[in-house]
Amino acid sequence: MKTLALAASLALVAAPLAAQGIGDMTDAERSTFRTEVRDYLLENPEVLIEAISVLEERQAQAEAVQDQSLVLSNAEAIFESPHDWEGGNPDGDIVLVEFMDYRCGYCRRAQPDVERLVSTDGNIRYIVKEFPILGEQSVMASRFAISTLQTLGDDAAKLRQREERLKQAKEQSTAKMAEIKQKLEKLADTAAEQRKAAEKKKQAEMQGLANAAAEKIDIANERIADLEAELAKTKHHLDDARKREAALQKERKTLQDALKNKKKSRDRD
Numbered sequence: 001m002k003t004l005a006l007a008a009s010l011a012l013v014a015a016p017l018a019a020q021g022i023g024d025m026t027d028a029e030r031s032t033f034r035t036e037v038r039d040y041l042l043e044n045p046e047v048l049i050e051a052i053s054v055l056e057e058r059q060a061q062a063e064a065v066q067d068q069s070l071v072l073s074n075a076e077a078i079f080e081s082p083h084d085w086e087g088g089n090p091d092g093d094i095v096l097v098e099f100m101d102y103r104c105g106y107c108r109r110a111q112p113d114v115e116r117l118v119s120t121d122g123n124i125r126y127i128v129k130e131f132p133i134l135g136e137q138s139v140m141a142s143r144f145a146i147s148t149l150q151t152l153g154d155d156a157a158k159l160r161q162r163e164e165r166l167k168q169a170k171e172q173s174t175a176k177m178a179e180i181k182q183k184l185e186k187l188a189d190t191a192a193e194q195r196k197a198a199e200k201k202k203q204a205e206m207q208g209l210a211n212a213a214a215e216k217i218d219i220a221n222e223r224i225a226d227l228e229a230e231l232a233k234t235k236h237h238l239d240d241a242r243k244r245e246a247a248l249q250k251e252r253k254t255l256q257d258a259l260k261n262k263k264k265s266r267d268r269d
Contacts (some may be wrong), residue, residue, distance in 0.1 A: 088126035
């Protein structure tokens with residue numbers, strides 16, 4: 001109901017706009033119109049998605065029409081060029097045009113399927129157009145193929161095309177092998193660096209353990225030294241105690257002897 005109310009409000013606002021035009025709106029009318037549109041889109045965002053979908057569909061249709069128009073406007077150059085190699089059925093009602101670069105990996109991989117399709121269908125007129133876009137070597141290969149076609153005919157041109165594909169496949173295989181070799185070397189270097197880092201880390205850990213052990217040994221030696229000093233001090237105290245004990249015993253004996261002598265003297269008296 002709310003959506004219907006908004007739609008009705010938009011219709012009420014749009015009606016005078018259609019009559020007088022957006023440029024004739026007052027500031028209040030323009031503000032009201034913008035508010036109603038904004039509220040409607042916020043509450044119905046699927047409208048935007050639907051609009052975008054319709055726009056994309058129309059653009060795709062326009063591009064398809066443009067492509068068809070482009071093909072039709074260049075039909076003679078595309079389908080009737082004397083410089084192109086043709087295969088398959090020259091009277092076939094299906095025309096397959098391949099724009100090819102001899103260095104194109106996708107073209108090379110698709111070629112067996114294309115040849116199988118042309119040979120098994122029997123109703124395809126197959127046109128190969130030289131389309132060198134991958135560098136100077138592609139241009140040279142294309143020129144050579146065209147020269148071969150013009151001087152030696154269709155069979156030689158077809159053979160030359162296969163030779164060029166084989167040559168380019170070999171070059172790309174060599175490049176791929178070089179790339180793989182480079183990656184392997186990089187992996188080996190990375191492994192060596194990781195091994196060095198691991199050895200360095202291990203050495204650092206071992207050095208850390210050695211330092212920790214040395215620190216503990218130093219602490220133990222200090223403790224032993226402290227204990228030895230304490231032991232020496234205790235021994236000194238024991239020696240002093242023994243000396244005091246000997247002196248006390250000597251003094252006791254002296255007193256005992258003095259008491260005995262005194263007793264003997266009394267007894268005589």
